[in-house]
Amino acid sequence: MIERAFSPAKINLFLYVTSRRDDRYHELYTLMTCLDFGDRLSFDYTCPGVAVVCDHPDVPEDCTNLVHRAATLFFDAFSRIKPFCKKKTGVCVSIHKKIPVGAGLGGGSSNAAVTLQVLNRRFGSPFSKQALMAMGLKLGTDVPFFIHGGPALARGVGEQLLICAPLLPYHVVVYFPGLSVRTSLVYENVNLALTKKVKTNNNAVLNAHGKGQPLDVKGLLHNDLEPVACRIYPALIRVREDMAGFKPDGLLMTGSGSSYFALFSDGLKAQQAFKLLSETTDEPHGRVFMASFLKGNDFTE
Ligand SMILES: C[C@](O)(CO)[C@H](O)COP(=O)(O)OP(=O)(O)OC[C@H]1O[C@@H](n2ccc(N)nc2=O)[C@H](O)[C@@H]1O
Ligand SMILES: Nc1ncnc2c1ncn2[C@@H]1O[C@H](COP(=O)(O)OP(=O)(O)OP(=O)(O)O)[C@@H](O)[C@H]1O
Missing domain, CATH: 3.30.70.890 (GHMP kinase, C-terminal domain)
Known part of the structure; x- marks a missing residue:
């Protein structure tokens, strides 16, 4: 069975850098929204292990791909909380890239966030939204936003999220x-x-x-x-x-x-x-x- 999902681009409507932390990451105050433009992901659960294929030449298909890292992180966490679960934990994710790479549009982060959400649902929602956001933060500072949904205000390095009033459309x-x-x-x-x-x-x-x-x-x-x-x-x-x-x-x-x-x-x-x-x-x-x-x-x- 193949499951399909949309993986949107984001834009930052405002972004203030407020401080530099000891770990050299920067604290922000930013308003983000998703766009109705993005990549298409498809999930094939018949594969053993984790695999990723992508139709964009600049996107790696190995274990450095953010989708690969997200799926691995999810299955590791899943097997820790459900060590005796008989369900087969493998997936091959195909990425149809429309979001330009390295463009400030959060393509990789969006792909990782959607992967965590799709796998969580597929495996009976063992993790809360908060837990998925914490997992996502290990992959990139924009990942929690894509799990939270927008429009949203982000503080910290991007992990403290607040729902914002709906935006006047443009x-x-x-x-x-x-x-x-x-x-x-x-x-x-x-x-x-x-x-x-x-x-x-x-x-x-x-x-x-x-x-x-x-x-x-x-x-x-x-x-x-x-x-x-x-x-x-x-x-x-x-x-x-x-x-x-x-x-x-x-x-x-x-x-x-x-x-x-x-x-x-x-x-x-x-x-x-x-x-x-x-x-x-x-x-x-x-x-x-x-x-x-x-x-x-x-x-x-
Ligand atoms: C520019 C934004 O997209 C705004 O939403 C994000 O702040 C950056 O998101 P991203 O590209 O997913 O970046 P990450 O993979 O989290 O971080 C890449 C690198 O950017 C720097 N970085 C990132 C986020 C942050 N708040 N402070 C930083 O200094 C760090 O050197 C980090 O190693
Ligand atoms: N699934 C993925 N999609 C896109 N890029 C990926 C993916 N996995 C790993 N990468 C790598 O991540 C890097 C950044 O790609 P991405 O398109 O996410 O940047 P970005 O849009 O500038 O991110 P941000 O807006 O969060 O700064 C690229 O070097 C790319 O090779």
């Missing part, structure tokens, strides 16, 4: 300039003296939540990692300039880059931007796509 145009960014390099180069304060955005989020109103993120877009990534990868400056030409309602780099997203309240303007960007991208690996904000975290198909 048409989202995402542009991946064909450049993979090394997340650790971007974080290492953050100058904490230059990162912005979080108060204004926090008030806006709490206000919307308190009034039960949808949150308009247009005026809140901010990413402390954007100037850092632009210094290391100057080609990103041109990406912002090109997208700004479409006069979107908002424009930002997501995560540690390299993708940018533009928000449009006008669907026609979004379509035009999408069409022109698709026609003019001369970078062979560049990608443009249109999406909407997604709610919730049940991605089983």
Whole structure:
């Protein structure tokens, strides 16, 4: 039997770096949402052991793949709490990659989170959502978010999650300039003296939540990692300039880059931007796509 699941991309609508910890990880205050654009995973339980296949050349298929690591972590934990269970613990996961790799869109983390959730359900839900999120954190700091579901506010390194008011919808145009960014390099180069304060955005989020109103993120877009990534990868400056030409309602780099997203309240303007960007991208690996904000975290198909 083959089970299929959708594995969405995420964007960071704002991201403030608030401090550097002793282990050199950074504490954040970030608002994230999933998009209705993503990868497709299929789970084949007839395989012995864990195996992964992926149709993207830059994604490893060995035990370093985040899906492989997620499945192994799950089965190890499962066999510890159910040592006498007779159910066969093997799976082959096929990944149909649509989310660009190293793009700030959380592709690998999303795949890992969906794998943990699908396996948990398949094996009788032995782990709570909290336990799965803790397991996910061992794989990457964005994994708990994908298990929690969005939109959500994340603090700490990304593990303290709070549900946020629903977001005012926008048409989202995402542009991946064909450049993979090394997340650790971007974080290492953050100058904490230059990162912005979080108060204004926090008030806006709490206000919307308190009034039960949808949150308009247009005026809140901010990413402390954007100037850092632009210094290391100057080609990103041109990406912002090109997208700004479409006069979107908002424009930002997501995560540690390299993708940018533009928000449009006008669907026609979004379509035009999408069409022109698709026609003019001369970078062979560049990608443009249109999406909407997604709610919730049940991605089983
Ligand atoms: C940029 C974001 O996507 C924003 O949501 C995340 O903070 C990063 O998520 P990610 O790519 O899954 O990154 P991880 O695999 O967790 O970490 C990669 C590397 O980035 C750095 N890192 C990551 C997260 C964090 N809060 N502080 C860090 O300093 C660490 O050097 C870490 O070794
Ligand atoms: N299942 C997977 N999907 C994508 N990349 C994976 C996967 N497993 C391992 N990787 C590796 O992880 C690295 C980062 O890929 P990913 O696409 O998740 O980055 P990202 O979108 O920049 O992440 P983030 O937004 O969380 O910073 C790549 O080098 C890739 O080879």
